[in-house]
Amino acid sequence: MPIxxxxxxxxxxxxxxxxxxxFDIDIDTYTRDTKYQAAEHAAQYQQIAGNIAGxxxxxxxxxxxxxxxxxxxxxxxxxxxxxWSGYAFDDYDNGIVMETGYSYCTEALVxxxxxxxxxxxxxxxxxxxxxxxYGGDSAEGVRRWAEVNGATALDAIGTGPNQVVGxxxxxxxxxxxxxxxxxxxxxxxxxxxxxxxxxxxxxxQGRFLGSLPTWNPALLGSAAAPALIGLYNHLSPxxxxxxxxxxxxxxKASLGGGLPDNGGYIIGWALNYPLKAALEAAAASGxxxxxxxxxxxxxxxxxxxxxxxxxxxxxDPQANAxxxxxxxxxxxxxxxxxxxxxxxxxxxxxxxxxxxxxxxxSG
Numbered sequence: 084m085p086i087x088x089x090x091x092x093x094x095x096x097x098x099x100x101x102x103x104x105x106f107d108i109d110i111d112t113y114t115r116d117t118k119y120q121a122a123e124h125a126a127q128y129q130q131i132a133g134n135i136a137g138x139x140x141x142x143x144x145x146x147x148x149x150x151x152x153x154x155x156x157x158x159x160x161x162x163x164x165x166x167w168s169g170y171a172f173d174d175y176d177n178g179i180v181m182e183t184g185y186s187y188c189t190e191a192l193v194x195x196x197x198x199x200x201x202x203x204x205x206x207x208x209x210x211x212x213x214x215x216x217y218g219g220d221s222a223e224g225v226r227r228w229a230e231v232n233g234a235t236a237l238d239a240i241g242t243g244p245n246q247v248v249g250x251x252x253x254x255x256x257x258x259x260x261x262x263x264x265x266x267x268x269x270x271x272x273x274x275x276x277x278x279x280x281x282x283x284x285x286x287x288q289g290r291f292l293g294s295l296p297t298w299n300p301a302l303l304g305s306a307a308a309p310a311l312i313g314l315y316n317h318l319s320p321x322x323x324x325x326x327x328x329x330x331x332x333x334x335k336a337s338l339g340g341g342l343p344d345n346g347g348y349i350i351g352w353a354l355n356y357p358l359k360a361a362l363e364a365a366a367a368s369g370x371x372x373x374x375x376x377x378x379x380x381x382x383x384x385x386x387x388x389x390x391x392x393x394x395x396x397x398x399d400p401q402a403n404a405x406x407x408x409x410x411x412x413x414x415x416x417x418x419x420x421x422x423x424x425x426x427x428x429x430x431x432x433x434x435x436x437x438x439x440x441x442x443x444x445s446g
Contacts, residue, residue: 085343086164087114089351090139092337097359104366110139117142121149132157136373139358140164140351144216144445147180155179158377160361162354166190166295166320167216169441171400178380181357184320184391185405187217187294188442189433191224191267193408194292194318195232196430198265202290204232205264210239211254211278212269212294218242219443221269221294227442231435237261244271255281258289267292272299279315280307291315299345300420303413317411317421319346320391321353324419326409326426328389346419353390360385392427401438406430 091110098107113131117124124146132153138161141147147163154161155177168186169175185193195208210225212218222239229236240257242248251274258266259282268275268291275297282289291314298317302308322331324346334352343349364379365371381397392407407427414422 085345085347086351089348090355093352093355096337103362104371117146119143121146125149137358137376140354148445151176158373160376160380162358167445168220169445171404172440173397178397179377181396183353183357187220187269188224189404189406190294190318190408191221192228192433193406193430195228196432197410197425197428198292205234207235207237207263209237209261209263209266211242211266213243214241216445218269221267223442225267227436228432231432237263245273251277254278258282259285259287264289265292268297269294270297272297272302276302276305276307280310283310283314293317295319298421303415303420311413319409320405321349322390322409323411323421323423325417325423330388330390342418353387356387357385404438406433
């Protein structure tokens with residue numbers, strides 16, 4: 084899995100540079116594949132929880148939710164591979180969940196600000212997404228953007244992965260019926276390709292913004308490639324492969340000139356910075372127990388070596404929220420197929436909304 088591969092490579096570089104507090108970081112012994120199932124996640128977690136100092140990746144919001152009370156009780160600092168807005172609030176997770184980047188809700192708000200500047204103010208906007216924290220968070224961001232900017236948010240369209248729903252024909256019909264100027268997608272790559280491709284073939288006149296998980300470079304080999312190149316832009320809190328930060332340089336060095344399968348490797352690399360900073364602060368304080376690590380998180384500012392904007396944990400979520408989006412355009416001539424056209428764009432709509440609690444409930 085590219086995300087986990089990126090994490091392993093990151094910690095290998097850390098260990099080769101002397102580790103933290105004189106210790107190497109072991110990311111392998113207690114790593115478990117929980118098959119993206121909440122019950123399996125909880126079962127595997129219980130087998131390792133007493134033997135670890137923190138969790139470098141907890142994949143999925145619902146899965147993380149299944150063990151959050153126990154993680155809080157044990158003071159196990161955790162980095163989620165999830166971008167649900169609820170993780171920004173310490174009264175929800177007791178400050179032990181160290182999110183990276185923005186939430187899906189913020190992504191939609193800022194992405195639409197960029198769209199309005201680049202393509203003109205849309206009169207109608209629409210969200211398409213999976214149910215729950217991913218699609219729900221994104222859809223609420225779309226709704227809030229419309230409210231702030233005097234646009235009309237058409238009814239959000241729910242869908243599921245093709246393995247569950249079979250195809251996206253119902254989504255295509257609903258989007259065609261509404262005729263939104265821009266559709267914000269919070270689905271998977273396969274569903275993105277089908278929705279964009281079929282709508283383009285059906286004469287849809289709008290454009291698409293895709294959330295972080297909507298892209299895979301393999302889509303450039305699909306029948307939908309021309310439609311994606313012409314109508315779709317990808318949103319990410321992290322630099323793309325064509326970024327120029329020290330983090331991207333170090334990441335590329337870890338691969339020795341090779342390419343990862345997809346951008347998940349970049350995400351995996353980025354996820355490590357918060358835990359690394361917490362471990363360094365805990366080592367400096369002389370307490371590398373789970374409780375000692377958790378004690379340094381509040382107020383900790385993490386530098387991501389330019390891969391995304393620095394972030395301070397704790398405090399006021401509205402003031403500290405990451406609002407910077409990297410906008411990409413599919414391009415078969417660029418490695419990993421995504422060319423950055425706007426780096427760390429920040430709009431104005433987020434600050435006009437109320438970010439005092441999660442945009443939507445998880446699950």
